[in-house]
Amino acid sequence: MAETKTAQRRLAARGIVKRRERRDSRPQEIVAAAFEEFAAHGYAATRLEDVAARAHVSKGLPYLYFKTKEELFKAVVRSVITSHFDVIREKMETTDLSVEAFLKGPFLAFIQELVGSKRAFIARLLIAEGHKHPELTAFYYEQVVSRGIETLTRLIDRGIERGEFRPTRLRDFPQLLIAPMLTAIIWRGLFERHHHLDTDALLATNIELLTDAIRAPGRHNQGDAR
Amino acid sequence: MAETKTAQRRLAARGIVKRRERRDSRPQEIVAAAFEEFAAHGYAATRLEDVAARAHVSKGLPYLYFKTKEELFKAVVRSVITSHFDVIREKMETTDLSVEAFLKGPFLAFIQELVGSKRAFIARLLIAEGHKHPELTAFYYEQVVSRGIETLTRLIDRGIERGEFRPTRLRDFPQLLIAPMLTAIIWRGLFERHHHLDTDALLATNIELLTDAIRAPGRHNQGDAR
Amino acid sequence: MAETKTAQRRLAARGIVKRRERRDSRPQEIVAAAFEEFAAHGYAATRLEDVAARAHVSKGLPYLYFKTKEELFKAVVRSVITSHFDVIREKMETTDLSVEAFLKGPFLAFIQELVGSKRAFIARLLIAEGHKHPELTAFYYEQVVSRGIETLTRLIDRGIERGEFRPTRLRDFPQLLIAPMLTAIIWRGLFERHHHLDTDALLATNIELLTDAIRAPGRHNQGDAR
Amino acid sequence: MAETKTAQRRLAARGIVKRRERRDSRPQEIVAAAFEEFAAHGYAATRLEDVAARAHVSKGLPYLYFKTKEELFKAVVRSVITSHFDVIREKMETTDLSVEAFLKGPFLAFIQELVGSKRAFIARLLIAEGHKHPELTAFYYEQVVSRGIETLTRLIDRGIERGEFRPTRLRDFPQLLIAPMLTAIIWRGLFERHHHLDTDALLATNIELLTDAIRAPGRHNQGDAR
DNA sequence: AATGAATGAGGGTTCATTCAT
DNA sequence: TATGAATGAACCCTCATTCAT
Secondary structure, three states, X not given: OHHHHHHHHHHHHHOOXXXXXXXXXXXXXXXXXXXXXXXXXXXXXXXXXXXXXXXXXXXXXXXXXXXXXXXXHHHHHHHHHOOHHHHHHHHHHHOOOOHHHHHHHHHHHHHHHHHHOOHHHHHHHHHHHHHHXXXXXXXXXXXXXXXXXXXXXXHHHHHHHOOOEOOOXXXXXXXXXXXXXXXXXXXXXXXXXXXXXXXXXXXXXXXXXXXXXXXXXXXXOOOOOO | OHHHHHXXXXXXXXXXXXXXXXXXXXXXXXXXXXXXXXXXXXXXXXOHXXXXXXXXXXXXXXXXXXXXXXXHHHHHHHHHHOOHHHHHHHHHHHOOXXXXXXXXXXXXXXXXXXXXXXXXXXXXXXXXXXXXXXXXXHHHHHHHHHHHHHHHHHHHHHHHHOOOEOOOHHHOOOHHHHHHHHHHHHHHXXXXXXXXXXXXXXXXXHHHHHHHHHEOOOOOOOOOOO | OHHHHHHHHHXXXXXXXXXXXXXXXXXXXXXXXXXXXHHHHOOOXXXXXXXXHHOOOOOOOHHHHOOOHHHHHHHHHHHHHOOHHHHHHHXXXXXXXXXXXXXXXXXHHHHHHHHHOOHHHHHHHHHHHHHHOHHHHHHHHXXXXXXXXXXXXXXXXXXXXXXXXOOOHHHOOOHHHHHHHHHHHXXXXXXXXXXXXXXXXXXXXXXXXXXXXXXXXXXXXXXXXX | OHHHHHHHHHHHHHOOOOHHHHHHHHHHHHHHHHHHHHHHHOOOOOOHHHHHHHOOOOOOOHXXXXXXXXXXXXXXXXXXXXXXXXXXXXXXXXXXXOHHHHHHHHHHHHHHHHHHOOHHHHHHHHHHHHHHOHHHXXXXXXXXXXXXXXXXXXXXXXXXXXXXXXXXXXXXXXXXXXXXXXXXXXXXXXXXXXOOOOHHHHHHHHHHHHHHHHEOOOOOOOOOOO
């Protein structure tokens, strides 16, 4: 750490990193470091000192921006949630594709990417610690879950309206389009070392099967590009 | 706690609880108590003192049977794992039902029960803490996951052999039959207070849709009795 | 501390100090040690670790008996308050002496002793920290101050009833009999090194003068033995 | 704080608060703010950041004038000590009043005012923290206590010389004229909420009684004007 | 001269673990 | 075997102090 500090000062002396600039980016740096630590060790087992060290920052600095460990945790979760979901929703609203093609194309790509992304760790974190942070869980539910469910419901309904799909109970349980994603995330985190799972194919298969199941009679399989 | 202890001694004196009996069942009582605590608070936030108190046992006693907190945790996980899965596998091997009927009957019932049971908490525990206990995760994978996957694969294959199902990639991803169960467990633990989810129907719908998707052409929907 | 621990074990091994016995006396030992530390450094500057060390006890033990530092502080104050005041009140009620003789005899001796005693430190502590511990201050007021005032009022009234004293406003301000004691305590703590103050004589003089001032006309000076 | 700073700058820009003026009075402003904080929370519990905030000054500025927290504390004590005592001494030397009248008039008014003033807090501060700042205590003793004692001794002696008073031991313990003031200060700080004490009357009564006690035979009670 | 971001030592508190009884 | 008093490492958080700007 002494080296790090020295290094920073050297950089600062050169004018490469200005104090003002650093100040503005510090919270993000700390959140990023915290993300790694929380993802790696879980909430309780994460030591703020390690977070600080990972952010090349002194032990006390995180407390300048986050009042408690829990606040920092919340900030981490919030930072990852952000707007990613808006993107796919936007796409959905404006696409020219059939619903089935959309599911097998952009939507599949979206959840495939999610499984491998850092945001997947947050899911694990929330599954693990969520019940101890009800406020945070509520926030996550509102920002992510309920919106996602709503979007998916609309998507399926549109398929029905357009005559692509039969009316099925999938409309009531859009979670089924998401469920394998959770499974994939968990598998990757826990069992990948014991048995490799092709999560991309898993997710593709689920959508394939579900669309097969709900496709309106007489309709053709609108396969995706793969 | 003092009262509890006294009460036990009173009971013991009356012969209602025989010393020998208590001694023999002690480890199980401790594991049961630990299960409750771990399920309620997670690994790190569980205090061994509380476990002991819940088991009506002195603070030091757990260490007589479990060398460390981690050992106790492992014992908890193992205790819940055992046996239950053998039952459903046994049933599957010996059933007279068609595969579809089996999926919609005993298998569905099995996973529906699981979601509401205490064992579901273990899933959350493993998701949360699993990566810190690789040995335990390996054990769980071998005892539960790999066997479960294998069993499901056999089941689907049998359906294909019997001409009930077309060959589909579901055979390669039997996790899809399980995925909604994980989702249901997580939903119950985190979001139930925000939005009720009929997990039984969720699970039923998934099997319904998947069987629809893979049913061999010309076959009838072999609905279950419900 | 390692030495201390070893020493204790040696003693314990000899059977000189039994664990059970120690347990019963531990809280008192800790309170005694805390008294010394608090008296020496004040509340905030006292480290519980030092208290523990002074009590020849591990850092964590005080928390077994006192939930927080503040609880320990309260226990310290309470332990010193105790019953000492009941003694002088009892004496007052049963004495054969005239009121003046009582003031110049037992009462004077009592407050003289107080100034030099450990209890005097508590006064300093309360003066310094009292406003941050309102609950404790209330307790002290009820147990010590209000009772003391009441007792003194009764004493003076009795002197008036018996014709020893004229009615004066001293009856409304019995604090004046006590005031020099506080001054003496503070002087000892702060200025003794700069200028010696004969606190015994100070207290005696105050009573001498006050009794002179309130003595009923025609009465003789009922001098004390000195 | 940001607002405050901005406000100051706005004021400064208008020339209402000139930069030079502010700079010159800065130390005093900081000391004044520190006085409030120390008086309210005691030495240890006072945060320099709060002092700075109260002085509408940045966190680091106090260190420009006071090397450490302790230095600032000393400055606070010194700032309150100065001057005020010289006034009453001056008055005493030049008064035309009899000693008794002086005690019951200007002197009484002086200590009555003191009890209610902010300077009274300093007494509590010194009682609480004095022994940790021996240098400061020495300073206080020399500047205030010893001079005060000396002055009072001279006053009493003059009364004796003039035939107003008999020679008594009060001459050796002029602290007795001050003692109730300390009591009053402490009472106000700690017990006022439990029981109101008319400190003015307390102080008046003490002087009344003491002068009664030492008045030379044949002299009249030289009551004050009130 | 002034700011306020940054540092890091220090202390209160918890709790897994040990051990005398 | 069983108890629960005792230990002490560890961790969160605070705040006096520094220093780049």
